[in-house]
Amino acid sequence: MMMMRFLKPLFFVSILALVFSCGNADDDVSLDLNLGGLGKGKPVDDCLNLGESDLVLSIQEQFTTLPGKVSIFFKVSDVEGNPVSGLTANQFTIYEQGRNDDCFNTISSSESLARISPRSQIFNQNTLLVLDLSNSVLSGSLDELKTASVSFIDNVMPDVTEESFKMAIYWFDGEDELHLLNELSSSKEELVSAIEGITTDISNDPSTDLYGAVIKSTNIAEELIKTNTNNDIIGAASVVIFTDGTDQASRYTQSAALKKVNDANPNISFFSIGLGAEIDTQVLTEIGKTFSVFAGNKEELETTFNDISFRVSQQANSFYLFEYCSPKRDGSGENNLAIQVTKGSMQGAVQTKFNATGFTGGCE
Template identity: 80%
Template sequence: MKLYIKLAAICFSLALFVSCGNADDDVEFGVNGGGDLGLGKPVDDCLNLGDGELVLSIQDQYTTLPGKVSIFFKVSDTDGDPVPGLTANQFTIYEQGRNDECFSTISTTESFARISPNSQIFNNNTILVLDLSNSVLSSSMEELKTASASFVNNVMPVSDTESFKMAIYWFDGEDKLHVLNELTHVKQDLLNSIDGINANISNDPSTDLYGAVIKATDKAEKLLAASTTNDRIGAASVVIFTDGTDQASRYTQSAALKKVDNANKNIAFFSIGLGAEIDTDVLGKIGKTFSVFAGNKEQLETTFNDISFRVSEQANSFYLFEYCSPKRDGSGENNLAIQVKEGNRQGAVQTKFNAKGFTGGCE
């Protein structure tokens, strides 16, 4: 983490920032409170890039002497769908100094531009919430266990890493979100806990869906706060499965939906519904990032796989892009624009950085 600890003076709040720095200051990450571009803004008209189909949302930015600029951002399309798998050669860097009328392109080769492993500074937490009310346990328990295990295998990396963690909770009619497995980076622990689900796990046959949504969101908020520290950035996903509607009536639908709507922008919400008794409209609002519905239990694994793909895409659409700037000490604040191209789609974002202390020799 030495690479990220001594940084340039920073004035940013996580998620999106516009900041500059002095390599003697510690990086601090806050909460993503900006708009679609984060702390970035639309690029200057002089670049003539036109309308973009991709959105670059800056999560953080900092500089490291002797001359490195690092940008942590998320890429999605205009519908909000994540765009994973981008490489350094798909990005174009533009800089504008105080003596430049417009931006000049910086060679990605000469600037040593690269996409670095975001696992170095990124924590991704997933909360899987399962409906284990009587209707599930009596009719689709084995199918749910198979589907949940498939979800874990798809979302968690092949090799255990502290950067990707998951917790599994379940609910029935009680006013409680039960723990099946606490947050962990060990995939096998999660699989073992799923295998241990049995027909006697629940004592209340009702369904406290809205309570589960509210409690799961609270847990995601706490996890996000804990994983977003002075040298790490966090994001979270909440995945809720149910085969019916709320029956316990402890909490209102409006309270549950308000909790989801007002949640931190770095929390993604997914929902999975099973059978004919679900309310697809409500589940669609709970799973505001993406929702999927299975008509019968035989389709459960397919729907869980679909959601796991979306969750993985969400996590893998965050990028740490770094390059060595030709700007040097004394140039002051400089404008920076990054453009990305993916097939026929493109998008760009603009921000600024301070080149205080910049010299040659950046790698």
């Protein structure tokens, strides 16, 4: 509760001020997960002599909690922008520099109780799975689609239920409506049951309103981001669209759909999956601007869904809430902080600041 009381006024200050600095994240907050480069951090001081970076740590937010905890929320990627997931606390090294230090001192990870903490207090990841259930799918590849979708759910949703990870399932045909199959849920079993319940008579319109589905699902993702923001939560969303053809309903234009994707909140990632010879790969590549895959036949569907699920999962799990108990105490003022991460032969680091006002011994 202390953390949320600390965060709430800062969120409103940042929204009003729209001023973002590169180092002291205790004084400014951004709800945009896609901050460029190091985000709210900066390159580490040369005195550390860490060498060239292979990994990029982009600080999204940081805050302090009395009596002495420092929390850093950041995304890790390689230099090409690919997300890096699965990191553990022992892969991070902490460096602090106080006003009496010429350079940084290494802080013991074990003595400082460094850990990767649950992110649900400050971060939500929502996935929208949007399925084409037009006549061509229902009559030709429904069983394969259901199997692939179940595999997708199994891969994306955590094995242990987390309220910060949710998925909703929608479907479209030729109607001017994005049909809800299952509302946002953190239950893997509930989502799988919804997929297994799809029958060949679910649709009343055999056409394909692909562009309408793109526009409507993006609107839903935008609203989810907005709701998270209003609740002082940093939110990200993934829209995953499957189709086996082109837009046939012609209710909406291609340009309108692509504009909706390109103008969307930067915290939304877009993925597309195409099946068969009737798809327009160029259009689907533009719709799935984050990543797109294509299956030549229905037997390849599960493989392509697995490919997308891996990337969706990787994206979500490349965000970390790293926390440790600082040895700095009240009166030390503002201190520099550097965090280095290593993965195999790769390493990367980022520098920021924190204020130790009120810090005392002990840390929960």
